[in-house]
Amino acid sequence: DAMVIQNPRYQVTQFGKPVTLSCSQTLNHNVMYWYQQKSSQAPKLLFHYYDKDFNNEADTPDNFQSRRPNTSFCFLDIRSPGLGDAAMYLCATSRGGQGGNLFFGSGTQLSVL
Amino acid sequence: RKEVEQDPGPFNVPEGATVAFNCTYSNSASQSFFWYRQDCRKEPKLLMSVYSSGNEDGRFTAQLNRASQYISLLIRDSKLSDSATYLCVAYTGTASKLTFGTGTRLQVTL
Numbered sequence: 001d002a003m004v005i006q007n008p009r010y011q012v013t014q015f016g017k018p019v020t021l022s023c024s025q026t027l028n029h030n031v032m033y034w035y036q037q038k039s040s041q042a043p044k045l046l047f048h049y050y051d052k053d054f055n056n057e058a059d060t061p062d063n064f065q066s067r068r069p070n071t072s073f074c075f076l077d078i079r080s081p082g083l084g085d086a087a088m089y090l091c092a093t094s095r096g097g098q099g100g101n102l103f104f105g106s107g108t109q110l111s112v113l
Numbered sequence: 114r115k116e117v118e119q120d121p122g123p124f125n126v127p128e129g130a131t132v133a134f135n136c137t138y139s140n141s142a143s144q145s146f147f148w149y150r151q152d153c154r155k156e157p158k159l160l161m162s163v164y165s166s167g168n169e170d171g172r173f174t175a176q177l178n179r180a181s182q183y184i185s186l187l188i189r190d191s192k193l194s195d196s197a198t199y200l201c202v203a204y205t206g207t208a209s210k211l212t213f214g215t216g217t218r219l220q221v222t223l
Contacts, residue, residue, distance in 0.1 A: 033211075040121070042200070042213040043157065090156055100147045100204035100211060104156035 003027070006091050006105035013081050014113050021076040021108045023091030032074045033102065034066060035090040043090055049074065050096060078110075086112045116140055117203050119214035126221055130191050134217045136201030137183045143203040143212075146184045148175055151198045151216065160199070161186070191221045 004025045013019040023032065030051050035043040046060045049068045063085070065077040078085055088109050092102040118137045126132045138146070145164045149157040161168050163184055167176040174187040188195055198216040205212070 040215070042117075042215045044213075045211065088154075099206060100145050100202060101159060101162065102149075102157075102211070104158070107156050109154075 004091060004093055004103050004105035006108050008108060009106065010109050012111045012113060015082065016080045019078050019081055021089050023074045023105055024072050025093045027093055027103060028071065029093035030096045031094045032068060033092040034076050035092065037088045037090055081112045083112050086110055114139055116212045117201055117214035119201050119217045121215060121217060123218040123220050126191055128191055128193060128221055128223055131187065131189045132191055132219065133185055133187045134199055135183055135185050136214055138203045140203060140205055141182065142205050144206050145204045146177060147202040148186050149200040149202060151200055157200055193221050195219060196221045
């Protein structure tokens, strides 16, 4: 089945130790998103790619970076995780022009010790 | 003021009841709206799209009031399986921006 896959499902890292979360999709969607969601809060958009064009939200900390080497893959790099970065990280895709109809991966729950 | 506001609930309703959630948005440039369902510790999943005045799908009805800038979701004949958090989303195409509300939690009981 075509889908959005995130690995790992759970990630534990140490304070300040770089971590990379990955996302892949078989939907051939040209738009990919990274959201951060903390408990009982709305998903917060960190950045998105429209094809190769990278769009950073103004309030996304510099500690968060992203790479999209090709249509299918997207990575979220957290350079120096802090305790406040513990959250669920959701990758999503959409077809350009159909923004709003998002297909989410199952998320990566990040814990920072 | 948040761009998309929802009553967090929880709404506790008996099985078979009708329940309605409201969502207000502040950006008048928002063009389309969506309701997503999110189960505990799972990803959001699209429930309904609302492009014009409303949409209906089985037991679920969504309505849009642009003049008052709110969207509603009505669930008829509630099932236990409807228990979840319902996220309201506003889409602004000019900025390719999706804004989520914090969600309304629904608990359907026997």
